[in-house]
Amino acid sequence: MIAANAAEFAAALPDGGRLAGLDAGTKTIGLATCDTGWSFASPHSTIARSKFTVDLALLRRFIAAENIRGLVLGLPLNLDGTDSPRTQSVRQLAKNLGVLGLPLLLWDERWSTQAVERAMIAEDLSRKTRSERVDRLAAAYILQGAIDALTRPALL
Template sequence: MGRILAIDYGDQRIGLALSDPLKIIASPYKTIINDNDDYSVNSIQEIIIKEDIEFVIIGLPLSMSGEDTEQTKKVKTFSDKLSSKNVKIIFIDERWSSKAAKRSIIDQGIKTGHNKSLIDKTAAALFLQQYLDQKK
Protein backbone atom coordinates (compact mmCIF):
# COMPACT_ATOMS: atom_id res chain seq x y z
CA MET A 1 0.00 0.00 0.00
CA GLY A 2 1.91 3.00 -1.29
CA ARG A 3 1.52 6.73 -1.16
CA ILE A 4 0.05 9.11 -3.72
CA LEU A 5 2.21 11.76 -5.38
CA ALA A 6 0.53 14.95 -6.62
CA ILE A 7 2.12 17.11 -9.32
CA ASP A 8 1.43 20.78 -9.99
CA TYR A 9 3.19 21.22 -13.33
CA GLY A 10 4.52 24.63 -14.30
CA ASP A 11 6.83 25.94 -16.98
CA GLN A 12 9.45 26.97 -14.40
CA ARG A 13 8.71 24.81 -11.36
CA ILE A 14 6.90 21.57 -10.56
CA GLY A 15 5.28 21.43 -7.14
CA LEU A 16 5.02 18.02 -5.49
CA ALA A 17 2.94 16.77 -2.59
CA LEU A 18 2.67 13.36 -0.91
CA SER A 19 -0.08 11.55 0.89
CA ASP A 20 0.65 9.71 4.09
CA PRO A 21 0.81 5.89 3.73
CA LEU A 22 -2.84 5.56 4.84
CA LYS A 23 -3.90 8.08 2.18
CA ILE A 24 -5.60 10.41 4.66
CA ILE A 25 -3.43 13.54 4.77
CA ALA A 26 -1.64 15.42 1.98
CA SER A 27 1.54 17.37 2.69
CA PRO A 28 3.68 19.64 0.50
CA TYR A 29 6.82 17.68 -0.41
CA LYS A 30 9.20 19.58 -2.64
CA THR A 31 9.56 21.68 -5.77
CA ILE A 32 11.60 20.68 -8.80
CA ILE A 33 13.04 23.28 -11.14
CA ASN A 34 11.61 22.44 -14.56
CA ASP A 35 14.69 22.84 -16.76
CA ASN A 36 13.32 20.26 -19.19
CA ASP A 37 10.77 17.46 -19.13
CA ASP A 38 13.33 14.64 -19.34
CA TYR A 39 15.17 15.90 -16.24
CA SER A 40 11.87 16.42 -14.41
CA VAL A 41 10.51 12.98 -15.35
CA ASN A 42 13.72 11.31 -14.15
CA SER A 43 13.63 13.26 -10.88
CA ILE A 44 10.02 12.29 -10.30
CA GLN A 45 10.76 8.66 -11.19
CA GLU A 46 13.41 8.62 -8.43
CA ILE A 47 10.86 10.02 -5.96
CA ILE A 48 8.30 7.40 -7.03
CA ILE A 49 10.75 4.64 -6.15
CA LYS A 50 12.11 6.27 -2.98
CA GLU A 51 8.68 7.13 -1.52
CA ASP A 52 6.87 3.93 -2.61
CA ILE A 53 4.36 5.78 -4.78
CA GLU A 54 1.30 3.78 -5.82
CA PHE A 55 0.05 6.32 -8.36
CA VAL A 56 0.33 9.95 -9.40
CA ILE A 57 -2.26 12.71 -9.54
CA ILE A 58 -1.53 15.54 -11.95
CA GLY A 59 -3.36 18.84 -11.78
CA LEU A 60 -4.98 19.75 -15.08
CA PRO A 61 -5.14 23.52 -15.66
CA LEU A 62 -8.44 23.95 -17.46
CA SER A 63 -10.00 27.25 -18.48
CA MET A 64 -12.88 28.64 -16.42
CA SER A 65 -15.28 27.07 -18.92
CA GLY A 66 -13.60 23.67 -18.48
CA GLU A 67 -11.80 23.69 -21.82
CA ASP A 68 -8.18 22.75 -22.48
CA THR A 69 -5.64 25.59 -22.53
CA GLU A 70 -2.11 25.83 -23.91
CA GLN A 71 -0.86 24.88 -20.44
CA THR A 72 -3.21 21.87 -20.42
CA LYS A 73 -1.49 20.62 -23.57
CA LYS A 74 1.94 21.01 -21.93
CA VAL A 75 0.75 19.08 -18.88
CA LYS A 76 -0.57 16.26 -21.07
CA THR A 77 2.71 16.09 -23.01
CA PHE A 78 4.60 15.89 -19.70
CA SER A 79 2.23 13.23 -18.36
CA ASP A 80 2.71 11.15 -21.51
CA LYS A 81 6.45 11.11 -20.82
CA LEU A 82 5.86 10.17 -17.20
CA SER A 83 3.36 7.43 -18.05
CA SER A 84 5.91 5.88 -20.40
CA LYS A 85 7.75 4.96 -17.17
CA ASN A 86 4.84 2.65 -16.22
CA VAL A 87 3.33 5.08 -13.75
CA LYS A 88 -0.43 5.15 -13.22
CA ILE A 89 -1.68 8.74 -13.66
CA ILE A 90 -4.96 10.32 -12.64
CA PHE A 91 -5.86 13.86 -13.69
CA ILE A 92 -7.68 16.27 -11.40
CA ASP A 93 -9.08 19.72 -12.13
CA GLU A 94 -6.69 22.18 -10.52
CA ARG A 95 -8.41 25.45 -11.35
CA TRP A 96 -7.84 27.91 -8.51
CA SER A 97 -5.31 25.68 -6.69
CA SER A 98 -2.44 28.17 -7.01
CA LYS A 99 -4.63 31.08 -5.90
CA ALA A 100 -5.93 29.03 -2.96
CA ALA A 101 -2.37 28.02 -2.04
CA LYS A 102 -1.20 31.63 -2.13
CA ARG A 103 -4.15 32.71 0.04
CA SER A 104 -3.42 29.91 2.53
CA ILE A 105 0.23 30.94 2.78
CA ILE A 106 -0.64 34.63 3.21
CA ASP A 107 -3.17 33.70 5.90
CA GLN A 108 -0.30 32.06 7.79
CA GLY A 109 1.60 35.34 7.72
CA ILE A 110 4.18 34.16 5.19
CA LYS A 111 5.21 36.52 2.41
CA THR A 112 4.82 34.94 -1.02
CA GLY A 113 7.13 37.15 -3.08
CA HIS A 114 10.16 34.86 -2.85
CA ASN A 115 8.23 31.73 -1.91
CA LYS A 116 6.95 30.65 -5.31
CA SER A 117 8.17 27.09 -4.72
CA LEU A 118 6.13 27.00 -1.51
CA ILE A 119 3.05 28.06 -3.48
CA ASP A 120 3.65 25.30 -6.07
CA LYS A 121 4.00 22.45 -3.59
CA THR A 122 1.13 23.80 -1.47
CA ALA A 123 -1.11 23.89 -4.56
CA ALA A 124 -0.27 20.22 -5.19
CA ALA A 125 -1.08 19.41 -1.56
CA LEU A 126 -4.44 21.21 -1.82
CA PHE A 127 -5.68 19.26 -4.82
CA LEU A 128 -4.27 16.02 -3.41
CA GLN A 129 -6.17 16.62 -0.16
CA GLN A 130 -9.30 17.32 -2.19
CA TYR A 131 -8.83 13.96 -3.94
CA LEU A 132 -8.24 12.14 -0.63
CA ASP A 133 -11.32 13.73 0.95
CA GLN A 134 -13.49 12.64 -1.99
CA LYS A 135 -12.30 9.04 -1.58
CA LYS A 136 -13.29 8.79 2.11
Protein backbone atom coordinates in the same frame (compact mmCIF):
# COMPACT_ATOMS: atom_id res chain seq x y z
CA MET B 1 -2.02 4.58 -17.94
CA ILE B 2 -4.01 7.79 -17.74
CA ALA B 3 -7.26 7.16 -15.86
CA ALA B 4 -10.47 8.71 -17.15
CA ASN B 5 -11.84 9.26 -13.63
CA ALA B 6 -11.15 8.62 -9.95
CA ALA B 7 -12.87 5.20 -9.96
CA GLU B 8 -10.76 3.96 -12.88
CA PHE B 9 -7.63 5.34 -11.18
CA ALA B 10 -8.48 3.56 -7.91
CA ALA B 11 -9.06 0.27 -9.75
CA ALA B 12 -5.65 0.54 -11.44
CA LEU B 13 -3.73 1.18 -8.21
CA PRO B 14 -1.80 -1.68 -6.63
CA ASP B 15 -2.38 -2.42 -2.95
CA GLY B 16 -0.30 -0.39 -0.54
CA GLY B 17 1.92 2.54 -1.23
CA ARG B 18 1.38 6.23 -1.43
CA LEU B 19 0.17 8.70 -4.02
CA ALA B 20 2.01 11.75 -5.29
CA GLY B 21 0.51 15.05 -6.35
CA LEU B 22 2.17 17.08 -9.09
CA ASP B 23 1.59 20.73 -9.95
CA ALA B 24 3.39 21.24 -13.26
CA GLY B 25 4.27 24.80 -14.15
CA THR B 26 6.51 26.12 -16.90
CA LYS B 27 9.47 26.60 -14.53
CA THR B 28 8.85 24.11 -11.72
CA ILE B 29 6.98 20.97 -10.73
CA GLY B 30 5.57 21.02 -7.22
CA LEU B 31 5.50 17.63 -5.48
CA ALA B 32 3.34 16.36 -2.64
CA THR B 33 2.77 12.98 -1.01
CA CYS B 34 0.07 11.43 1.12
CA ASP B 35 0.13 8.95 3.96
CA THR B 36 -0.38 5.24 3.22
CA GLY B 37 -3.98 5.44 4.47
CA TRP B 38 -4.72 8.22 1.96
CA SER B 39 -6.03 10.53 4.66
CA PHE B 40 -4.00 13.68 4.17
CA ALA B 41 -1.63 15.23 1.63
CA SER B 42 1.61 16.95 2.57
CA PRO B 43 3.80 19.24 0.47
CA HIS B 44 7.13 17.62 -0.36
CA SER B 45 9.46 19.55 -2.65
CA THR B 46 9.82 21.39 -5.93
CA ILE B 47 11.73 20.37 -9.05
CA ALA B 48 13.19 23.15 -11.19
CA ARG B 49 12.23 22.12 -14.72
CA SER B 50 14.92 21.30 -17.22
CA LYS B 51 14.98 18.85 -20.10
CA PHE B 52 12.35 16.13 -19.76
CA THR B 53 15.02 13.44 -19.26
CA VAL B 54 16.44 15.36 -16.28
CA ASP B 55 12.96 15.98 -14.83
CA LEU B 56 12.11 12.30 -15.32
CA ALA B 57 15.26 11.15 -13.50
CA LEU B 58 14.41 13.38 -10.53
CA LEU B 59 10.81 12.12 -10.52
CA ARG B 60 12.01 8.49 -10.62
CA ARG B 61 14.23 9.14 -7.59
CA PHE B 62 11.33 10.78 -5.73
CA ILE B 63 8.94 7.93 -6.63
CA ALA B 64 11.37 5.25 -5.43
CA ALA B 65 12.27 7.07 -2.21
CA GLU B 66 8.64 7.74 -1.27
CA ASN B 67 7.14 4.37 -2.34
CA ILE B 68 4.77 6.10 -4.78
CA ARG B 69 2.18 3.87 -6.50
CA GLY B 70 0.12 6.44 -8.40
CA LEU B 71 0.33 10.03 -9.65
CA VAL B 72 -2.23 12.83 -9.50
CA LEU B 73 -1.35 15.59 -11.96
CA GLY B 74 -3.09 18.95 -11.77
CA LEU B 75 -4.94 19.82 -14.98
CA PRO B 76 -5.21 23.58 -15.61
CA LEU B 77 -8.69 24.29 -16.92
CA ASN B 78 -10.47 27.57 -17.49
CA LEU B 79 -13.14 28.55 -14.97
CA ASP B 80 -15.85 27.30 -17.34
CA GLY B 81 -14.17 23.87 -17.55
CA THR B 82 -12.73 24.30 -21.04
CA ASP B 83 -9.07 23.80 -21.87
CA SER B 84 -6.73 26.63 -20.96
CA PRO B 85 -3.60 27.56 -22.93
CA ARG B 86 -1.54 25.28 -20.61
CA THR B 87 -3.91 22.30 -20.69
CA GLN B 88 -2.39 20.70 -23.79
CA SER B 89 1.17 20.86 -22.40
CA VAL B 90 0.02 19.18 -19.16
CA ARG B 91 -1.82 16.48 -21.14
CA GLN B 92 1.40 15.88 -23.11
CA LEU B 93 3.38 15.68 -19.86
CA ALA B 94 0.87 13.09 -18.61
CA LYS B 95 1.45 11.00 -21.74
CA ASN B 96 5.22 11.34 -21.35
CA LEU B 97 5.00 10.24 -17.72
CA GLY B 98 3.52 6.97 -18.99
CA VAL B 99 7.09 5.63 -19.15
CA LEU B 100 7.00 5.47 -15.35
CA GLY B 101 4.42 2.68 -15.53
CA LEU B 102 2.24 4.18 -12.80
CA PRO B 103 -1.48 4.90 -12.91
CA LEU B 104 -2.03 8.63 -13.45
CA LEU B 105 -5.09 10.76 -12.76
CA LEU B 106 -5.52 14.22 -14.26
CA TRP B 107 -7.22 16.31 -11.57
CA ASP B 108 -8.94 19.66 -12.05
CA GLU B 109 -6.66 22.23 -10.46
CA ARG B 110 -8.88 25.29 -10.85
CA TRP B 111 -8.35 27.64 -7.91
CA SER B 112 -5.55 25.53 -6.34
CA THR B 113 -2.82 28.15 -6.65
CA GLN B 114 -5.19 30.96 -5.69
CA ALA B 115 -6.38 29.07 -2.60
CA VAL B 116 -2.82 28.37 -1.52
CA GLU B 117 -1.77 31.98 -2.17
CA ARG B 118 -4.68 33.29 -0.09
CA ALA B 119 -3.79 30.99 2.79
CA MET B 120 -0.14 32.08 2.73
CA ILE B 121 -1.14 35.76 2.59
CA ALA B 122 -3.44 35.18 5.58
CA GLU B 123 -0.43 33.73 7.40
CA ASP B 124 1.46 36.94 6.54
CA LEU B 125 4.23 35.12 4.68
CA SER B 126 6.59 37.26 2.64
CA ARG B 127 6.35 37.32 -1.13
CA LYS B 128 9.69 35.48 -1.36
CA THR B 129 8.54 32.72 1.01
CA ARG B 130 5.24 32.39 -0.85
CA SER B 131 7.01 32.01 -4.21
CA GLU B 132 9.28 29.32 -2.75
CA ARG B 133 6.36 27.28 -1.37
CA VAL B 134 3.43 27.84 -3.73
CA ASP B 135 4.07 24.95 -6.15
CA ARG B 136 4.50 22.21 -3.56
CA LEU B 137 1.56 23.54 -1.54
CA ALA B 138 -0.60 23.62 -4.69
CA ALA B 139 0.47 20.01 -5.37
CA ALA B 140 -0.72 19.06 -1.87
CA TYR B 141 -4.02 20.90 -2.45
CA ILE B 142 -4.54 19.00 -5.73
CA LEU B 143 -3.62 15.66 -4.14
CA GLN B 144 -5.94 16.27 -1.17
CA GLY B 145 -8.86 16.82 -3.53
CA ALA B 146 -8.11 13.56 -5.30
CA ILE B 147 -7.68 11.47 -2.14
CA ASP B 148 -10.91 12.92 -0.75
CA ALA B 149 -12.67 11.73 -3.92
CA LEU B 150 -10.99 8.32 -3.70
CA THR B 151 -11.75 7.70 -0.04
CA ARG B 152 -15.04 9.57 0.32
CA PRO B 153 -16.74 9.47 -3.09
CA ALA B 154 -20.08 10.57 -1.62
CA LEU B 155 -18.57 14.05 -1.15
CA LEU B 156 -18.53 14.64 -4.90
